Amino acid sequence: MPKAPLPIRNGLGPDRLRMPRESEARTVLEYLTGEFPDERALWTDLVDTGGVVDEHGRTISSDTRYQPTRFVYFYREPAPEIPVPHEIxxxxxxxxxxxxxxxxxxxxxxxxxxxxxxxxxxxxxxxxxxxxxxxxxxxxxxxxxxxxxxxxxxxxxxxxxxxxxxxxxxxxxxxxxxxxxxxxxxxxxxxxxxxxxxxxxxxxxxxxxxxxxxxxxxxxxxxxxxxxxxxxxxxxxxxxxxxxxxxxxxxxxxxxxxxxxxxxxxxxxxxxxxxxxxxxxxxxxxxxxxxxxxxxxxxxxxxx
Known part of the structure; x- marks a missing residue:
């Protein structure tokens, strides 16, 4: 697996998503919001704030053209967890x-x-x-x-x-x-x-x-x-x-x-x-x- 273009943050690496070869989306943002319609506001905010990058660490903007078979990287906040009450x-x-x-x-x-x-x-x-x-x-x-x-x-x-x-x-x-x-x-x-x-x-x-x-x-x-x-x-x-x-x-x-x-x-x-x-x-x-x-x-x- 290639090295992620985003660093570890709070102990966690970034998530990544591979865009399919075939898609009618014209931009990366259009693909993301279409693929995850329930998270449209989240993806729009991530892109607007520079929170999505390509494989080379270049920031994805709202008008970045769709890139078939390429990866995008981003941070996703994990769901709340019950802390394990034991120390390492x-x-x-x-x-x-x-x-x-x-x-x-x-x-x-x-x-x-x-x-x-x-x-x-x-x-x-x-x-x-x-x-x-x-x-x-x-x-x-x-x-x-x-x-x-x-x-x-x-x-x-x-x-x-x-x-x-x-x-x-x-x-x-x-x-x-x-x-x-x-x-x-x-x-x-x-x-x-x-x-x-x-x-x-x-x-x-x-x-x-x-x-x-x-x-x-x-x-x-x-x-x-x-x-x-x-x-x-x-x-x-x-x-x-x-x-x-x-x-x-x-x-x-x-x-x-x-x-x-x-x-x-x-x-x-x-x-x-x-x-x-x-x-x-x-x-x-x-x-x-x-x-x-x-x-x-x-x-x-x-x-x-």
Whole structure:
């Protein structure tokens, strides 16, 4: 994707829109107001105030001719969001990388209804790091260690560590307990995730996911039910892999509203976190070659 001609603003980059090859519009503004008639006043105001530019950063005026197949860029104010009432802890910061300890309920990147309330937007805004980008991601409901690069030239070397599976990822989870199960054990399965569907599924076929699971301790709740504390080492990074693999053993993670059955949570409900934590990351630094290890300081309690 080409670099946007508008800078990051308040942690967010500009939106862009590609004009179709065929259109009866004579000007860019005519196309925009025709395509979005309910926002006619918004587009007119944006153009009048110089808030729309082309791919080269040139301002679109009310009489700029229509440009088929070209892009226009602009800022759009995100819809109001319920603030996530948890802070981001910074584990490490230098001129190359930023490592954080992400709280539960905070998205890694803008997605769906979670735009401003995402780790990358918060950090870009609060630390004045407009080029900050995550090397990898965690689900919104998963807490723990995430590595960000500070400058664009470093993204590829760090991302290649994950692509080449040179990262040792250690997770911790609290889930059900079955005395018939033996640990440590390795779970392998084929995971399929359909775009637009909330949950992933395990299907027949060649495995594309692998997780080593260890049971480190057990505990009971007030009703006498036993739960286990697990250490998980995923070799692959499929969507919801750890949640699916524990669920496949009959011991779903505490607080999981996706597996075994999807249960939508109420907006703004931060009372029941998923008991899943990216506890540690270890890797050979692609710049220095030295081994680096970062560990979350968050406590993962039973909360039962």
């Amino acid at each position: 802890e910074i584990l490490h910061r230098d001129e190359q990388i930023l490592v954080i300890d992400k709280p539960h309920f905070l998205a890694t990147i803008p997605r769906g209804a979670h735009i401003v309330e995402s780790a990358v937007v918060r950090l870009r805004r609060d630390l004045d790091l407009p080029d900050l980008a995550p090397v990898h991601r965690l689900d919104r409901m998963t807490a723990g260690v995430i590595v960000f690069t500070v400058t664009p030239d470093l993204r590829r070397p760090y991302q290649e560590l994950f692509a080449q599976q040179r990262i040792v990822k250690e997770y911790e989870a609290i889930a059900g307990f079955d005395p018939e199960l033996t640990f440590p054990r390795t779970v392998r399965s084929r995971i399929n995730k359909v775009h637009g569907e909330m949950t992933a599924t395990e299907v027949e076929g060649e495995p594309n996911s692998e997780t080593r699971i260890e049971l480190t301790s057990t505990g009971t709740d007030s009703a006498g039910a036993t739960f286990g504390r697990y250490r998980l080492f995923p070799r692959t990074g499929r969507t919801h892999q750890l949640r699916l693999h524990l669920n496949s053993l009959g011991v779903p993670i505490v607080g999981d509203n996706y597996y075994p059955h999807y249960r939508p949570s109420a907006p703004g409900d931060f009372t029941t976190p998923l008991r899943l934590l990216a506890r540690a990351l270890e890797y050979p630094d692609p710049i220095t070659g030295h081994t680096r290890r970062f560990v979350s300081s968050r406590a993962l309690d039973m909360g039962l």
